[in-house]
Every structure is written in structure tokens, then in C-alpha cells.
Amino acid sequence: MTDEQNYSRLFIGGEYVAASSDEHLTSTDPATGEPIAEVAAGTEADVDRAVAAASDAFSAWRTKSPVERGRIVERVGAILRERTEELARLESRDQGKPLSQARQDVEGAARYFEYYGGAADKLEGESIPLGHESLNLTVREPYGVSAQIIPWNFPLNITARGVAPALVAGNTVVVKPAPTTPLTALELAECCREAGIPDGVVNVVTGETEPGAALTAHDGVDTITFTGSVPTGQAVMTSAAETITPVTLELGGKNPAIVMPDADLEEAVDWIATGIFTNAGQICSAADRAIVHESRYDEFVDHIVEVAESYDLGPGVDDPDMGPLNHAAHLEKVKRYIDVGTREGATLECGGEALDREGHFVPPTVFSDVDPGMRIANEEIFGPVLAVIPFSDRDEAVEIANDVEFGLTGGVFSRDVKRALRIARDVEAGSVYVNEWFGDSNQTPFGGFKKSGIGREKGLEALDSYLQTKHVSVNLAEH
Numbered sequence: 467m468t469d470e471q472n473y474s475r476l477f478i479g480g481e482y483v484a485a486s487s488d489e490h491l492t493s494t495d496p497a498t499g500e501p502i503a504e505v506a507a508g509t510e511a512d513v514d515r516a517v518a519a520a521s522d523a524f525s526a527w528r529t530k531s532p533v534e535r536g537r538i539v540e541r542v543g544a545i546l547r548e549r550t551e552e553l554a555r556l557e558s559r560d561q562g563k564p565l566s567q568a569r570q571d572v573e574g575a576a577r578y579f580e581y582y583g584g585a586a587d588k589l590e591g592e593s594i595p596l597g598h599e600s601l602n603l604t605v606r607e608p609y610g611v612s613a614q615i616i617p618w619n620f621p622l623n624i625t626a627r628g629v630a631p632a633l634v635a636g637n638t639v640v641v642k643p644a645p646t647t648p649l650t651a652l653e654l655a656e657c658c659r660e661a662g663i664p665d666g667v668v669n670v671v672t673g674e675t676e677p678g679a680a681l682t683a684h685d686g687v688d689t690i691t692f693t694g695s696v697p698t699g700q701a702v703m704t705s706a707a708e709t710i711t712p713v714t715l716e717l718g719g720k721n722p723a724i725v726m727p728d729a730d731l732e733e734a735v736d737w738i739a740t741g742i743f744t745n746a747g748q749i750c751s752a753a754d755r756a757i758v759h760e761s762r763y764d765e766f767v768d769h770i771v772e773v774a775e776s777y778d779l780g781p782g783v784d785d786p787d788m789g790p791l792n793h794a795a796h797l798e799k800v801k802r803y804i805d806v807g808t809r810e811g812a813t814l815e816c817g818g819e820a821l822d823r824e825g826h827f828v829p830p831t832v833f834s835d836v837d838p839g840m841r842i843a844n845e846e847i848f849g850p851v852l853a854v855i856p857f858s859d860r861d862e863a864v865e866i867a868n869d870v871e872f873g874l875t876g877g878v879f880s881r882d883v884k885r886a887l888r889i890a891r892d893v894e895a896g897s898v899y900v901n902e903w904f905g906d907s908n909q910t911p912f913g914g915f916k917k918s919g920i921g922r923e924k925g926l927e928a929l930d931s932y933l934q935t936k937h938v939s940v941n942l943a944e945h
Contacts, residue, residue: 472652473493473503473504473505473648473649473652474490474503474504474505474506475506476506476508476512476516476669476670476671476672477652477655477656477668477669477670478512478515478516478519478666478669478670478671479515479519479523479665479666479669480519480659480664480665480666481665483515484506485506485507485508485509485512485673486508486509486511486512486515487506487507487508487509487512489507490504490505490506490507491504491505491506491507491645491648491672491673491674492504492505493505493560493646493647493648493649494646494793495559495560495562495781495825496561496562496646496789496790496791496792496793496825496826497562497780497781497782497783497789497790497824497825497826497827498781498824498825499824499825502559502560502649503649505645505648505649505672506672506673507672507673507674507676508642508671508672508673508676508677509673509676509677509680510676510677510680512671512673512677513640513671513677513680513681513684514680514684514686516640516669516670516671517611517640517681517684517686517687518686519665519666519669520611520638520639520640520666520667520669521610521611521638521686522666523638523664523665523666523667524608524610524611524637524638526664527633527636527637527638527664527667528607528608528636528637530636532586532587532589533586533587535586535633535634535636536583536584536585536586536587536634537583538583538661538662538663539579539582539583539586539630539633539634539661539663540579540580540583540584541661541662542576542579542583542630542654542657542658542661542663543575543576543577543578543579543580543583544576544580544661545657545660545661546572546575546576546579546626546654546657547572547573547576549572549653549657550569550572550573550576551569553568553572553622553650553653554568554569554571554572555568555783556649556650556653557571557572557621557622557649557650558782558783558789559782559783560621560646560647560648560649560650561618561619561620561621561647561782561792562746562781562782562789562790562791562792562825562826563745563746563782563789564782564785564786564787564788564789565782565783565784565785566785567744567745567782568782571620571622571623572622572623574623574626574908575622575623575625575626575627575654576626577908578623578626578627578630578631578908579626579630581630581908581909582630582631582633582634582928582929583630583634585631585634585926585929586634589606589634589635589929589933590606591603591604591605591606591935592604594937598942599941599942599943599944600939600940600941600942600943601939601940601942602937602938602939602940603937603938604935604936604937604938605935605936605938606635606933606934606935606936607636607933607934607935607936608635608636608637608932608933608934609637609688609689609712609932609933609934610637610638610688610689611637611638611639611640611686611687611688611689612628612632612637612638612639612640612687612688612689612690612691612932613639613640613642613681613682613684613687613689613690613691614628614629614632614639614640614641614642614691615642615678615681615682615690615691615692615693615694615702616628616641616642616643616644616651616693617644617693617694618644618645618646618647618792618793619745619748619749619750619792619848620745620749621643621644621647621648621649621650621651622650622651622653622654624693625641625643625650625651625654626654627923627924627928628691628714628923628928629641629654629658629668631928631929631931631932632691632931632932633663633667633668634929634932635929635932635933637688637689637932638666638667638668638669639667639668639669640669640670640671640681640687641654641655641668641669641670641671642670642671642672642673642677642678642681643670643672645672645673645674646792646793647792648670648672651670651672652670652672654668654670655668655669655670679701679705682701682702682705682706682711683705683706683708683709684709685709687709687711688711689711689712689713689714689931689932690702690706690711690712690713690714691713691714691923691931692713692714692715692716693715693716693717693750694717694718695717695718695846696717696718696871696917699715699717699919702715703715712931713920713921714913714919714920714921714922714923714931715919715920715921716750716874716912716913716914716918716919716923717750717914717917717918717919718750718846718848718872718874718918719750719751719752719754719846719872719873719874719875719895719914719918720754720755720843720844720845720846720870720871720872721741721751721752721753721754721755721872721874721875721876721877721895722754722755722757722866722867722876722877722893723737723738723741723753723755723756723757723876723877723878723879723903724757724857724863724864724867724876724877724878724879724889724893725738725756725757725758725759725762725766725879726759726860726863726878726879726880726882726885726886726889727759727761727762728880728881728882728885729762729879729880729881730879730881730901731762731765731766731769732769733879733901734766734879734901735766735769735770735773736773737753737877737879737899737901737902737903738753738756738770738852738877738903739770739773739774739830740753740903740904741753741877741903741904742754742830742850742851742852743774743777743787743788743830743850744904745789746788746789746790746791746828746849746850747847747848747849747850747851748791748792748796748848748849750846750874750918751874751875751897751904751906751912752848753852753877753903754846754847754851754852754853755836755843755852755853755854755855755866755867756770756852756853756854756855757855757856757857757863757866757867758854758855758856758857759856759857759858759863760856760857760858763834763854763856766854767815767832767834767854770832770852770854771815771816771832773830774816774817774829774830774831774832774852775816775830777829777830779821779827779829781825788829788830788850790825790826790827791826791827791828791849792826793826794826796826796848796849797820797826797828799847799848799849800828800847800848800849800850800851801820801828803841803842803845803847803849803851804817804818804828804831804851806841806842807833807836807840807841807842807851807853810837810840810841810842811835811837811840812833812834812835812836812837812840812842812853813833813834813835814831814832814833815832815833815834816829816830816831816832817829817830817831817832817850817851818831828849828850828851829850830850830852831849831850831851831852832851832852832854833851833852833853833854834854836853836854836855837855838855838866838869840853843855843870844870844871846872860885860889863889864889864892864893867893867894868892868893868894871916871917872914872916872917872918873894873895873896873914873915873916873917873918874895874896874897874913874914874915874918874919875895875896875897875898875899876890876893876894876895876897876898876899877898877899877900877902877903878890878893878898878899878900878901879900879901880900880901886900886901887900894915894916895914895915895918896911896912896913896914896915896918896919896922897910897912906924907924908924908925909924909925910924910925911923911924911925911926911927911928912924912925
């Protein structure tokens, strides 16, 4: 583990360095409010240093043989696996999620480095047949410096999701973690150094909004990957437009889970509960809306309320069913949405009240009698709040599913495979799950339609965010 005093520093050029400002942030345990560590509040000047370090390291990193790059990146995965327990405990304390979920996140982070490390020597171009007297080919080249702006819901996992393919493609990176969950990004930098990644290839600048804004506007940044809210994503795009910097954006969702009349209801309830209550609902791909056929509606509501009320809440390190929300401001946001749902006329079936205890706890919350036009059915709450909406026929279900500004994920539950696949075809989302939830993996592309984002992460498609294509034409004609 990183020496705790290094949490108060930035990681630039392969070493821990003091920030240009004496100001610090305090990382706290969202279950207790107790401080974990003091963290440097990076500035625009610190971003300049980090981008310069990444730029200086780029030439040597990109010219390493793909096999060597891949082996180094794979070693990062091995080190993460060796440190799974300690990193999971740190993530659980810093973010709030149950320890078992944090372990899965660390293992998933390791898998990104393993998966992309194996792809390093397979990033091939193409030849284009234009005739006997012309040789035309394409090569795929890295952009340069990749800015990675990370959210607080999956700090280590999402950092790995972007850093691993960026490195394999030959880019260098500057990571800006969320201010409330910066610790595992600093640990990842240490793992990269131990694995043999050269100085300057991976840099971490912690802080509030200033370093993130500086990164997205920096003329030394060549590509940007951002995960977060739509308004912040729009600000990132606006800033990047000034320098014509390409962006990959994953901006959240309001994801429909359609329960058809022939569904296995117990299976549907179990998956949807997992989809909305995992990580206290703080997941962009959460099952926010259960769209349930009217013939099964009451049965569904009764069953999912029973499941929701059975959840045990507690500090993440105690590995309960559900931990706290990540920070106080987010707790207040979720509480406001619960109040909105009640005022709009939805029926609060369970949950709804913040727990009278230390920490940022809201129990699993279920609203029934939800109209598709209500705010709680249209806006991303990002908490353990499920809106249950009835429908009468298949076309209405699809219409309700698609009638939001998001299109990240969706799902359908039905025993009829043809029916399920037709609905999956018609749901406007980047991923659609059939008789399950969270059906994606490190190997499957992930991203959204509409306001859910631009581009794809995970899978081989993620490499498109970190590689640009060069066409080379050779004249073979004799004169």
C-alpha cells in the first residue's frame, strides 16, 4: 500500500510530489463521517506539470514494442490481484460500498489490464486493394496524452477501464479522480510504477473541480474520457471544442426493465433488485424503472417490497447488503427526489426516510403508481430508488422505455425468446439484458444512445477512443 503521507501528494512523473497549493481535501468514510486521509487539492498549475510529464514520456512509451507494452500492462493486473483484499478494504471505506462488491471491483480492474494487455500486439491496420500499381494501407496510432476524469461510484474500476486501453494503445495518461474518492487512483499509480510502467506515463492529479476543468481545456491533452452527469459532460464537450479534442463520454441513464406477463416473476424481481440496490443504486446502468405488465403489477410490487425490506444496511467494511450513499450532498439530492415522488402522487411502498444514524444511509426505496411523465420516472436519481410503472401491451412498454432522454441500458424479462429479442431490438439503449441485469463484462462494449454518451468503453471497441487511423499510399507504377 502507498504510504499514507503520499495521499496528500500528487503522482507526477513517476513520483509523489507536493501540489502547488497548500490546500487539502479530507477523504471521509461515508458510513461514519470519520476522516481517512488528507488529499492534495491540485490546481491548474499542477495539471500543466502532469500534462508536460505525460507528453515527455509519450515518445518512448509509444515506440516500445507492442509485446513489451502488453506484458507491462498485464503485470499491473497481476499486482492488483495480489493486493485485492487491501485495495477492496480501502475502496469500501473511501466509497462506502459493501466489501464483497469492492472485491469484485478490484478483480474487474485487474481484468481490464489483463484483457487489454493481451490485445497490445493485435492492433492491426488494413490493406486496401486499389490496383496493381498502388499499395494502400492503414496504421493505427495513439493520440498522445489521454485525460481520464473519473466518477466516485466505481473509483478504481472505472480508472482501470480507461487507463488500461489507453496505455496499451501507446498513450500516456493524466487521471483526475473524484474529490470524494481519490485514494485508489493513487494506489493504482503505485501499482503501475511497480509493474514497470515508465515515469510520466501514468499521472494522478487529485482535487476539486479546478484540475478537471484545466484538463478538459488543456491544449496539451489529445483525447478525453469522462464518466459523470449530463451537465458536466456538456461542459466537457464545450471545453474540448475549443481545442478540437475528441471525447468519450458515459453520462448515465434512466434504465427500463420490462417485465412481460409471461416472465418468471421471482427471477425478474431478484435481478431488478440487484440492478437498483447494488452500490446503493449509484450505478449509471442501474435498473431505475421497472415497467411491469398490469396483470403482474401488484404481485411484482409486493415481492420487490419484501426483498427491499430484507436488506441489511451498514458500513461497507462490514459487508452488509447495502452501504451508504457516498457523500452528504448526494444524500440530500436523493432525499429531494423521494420528496418529489411523493408530491407527484406516486405511492411510497417502502424506504424513503434517511436512517437516523451516522453516515449517509437511505434504505431501498420503492415507488408504485408511477406515471411515465413524473420526474422520478425521467430523471436519474442515482440512488436506491425504484419507480414501478404499469403497462397494458407490448407497444406501450417499449414506448415508455424509450420516452426518456437517456439510452444507456435496458432489460426485458420473458419466457418467450422471440418476444424478448424483438423488444431488445426496439429498446433504444447501448446494452439490453434479457432475463438478467448487468449482463456486460470487460469484453463487451459499453456506452449509450441519446444523452447517455458518446463512444464505447470496454471490449475491443474501447480501443477506438485511443487510436487514430493513418492512411499511407505508395505509388508502385513504373515511369
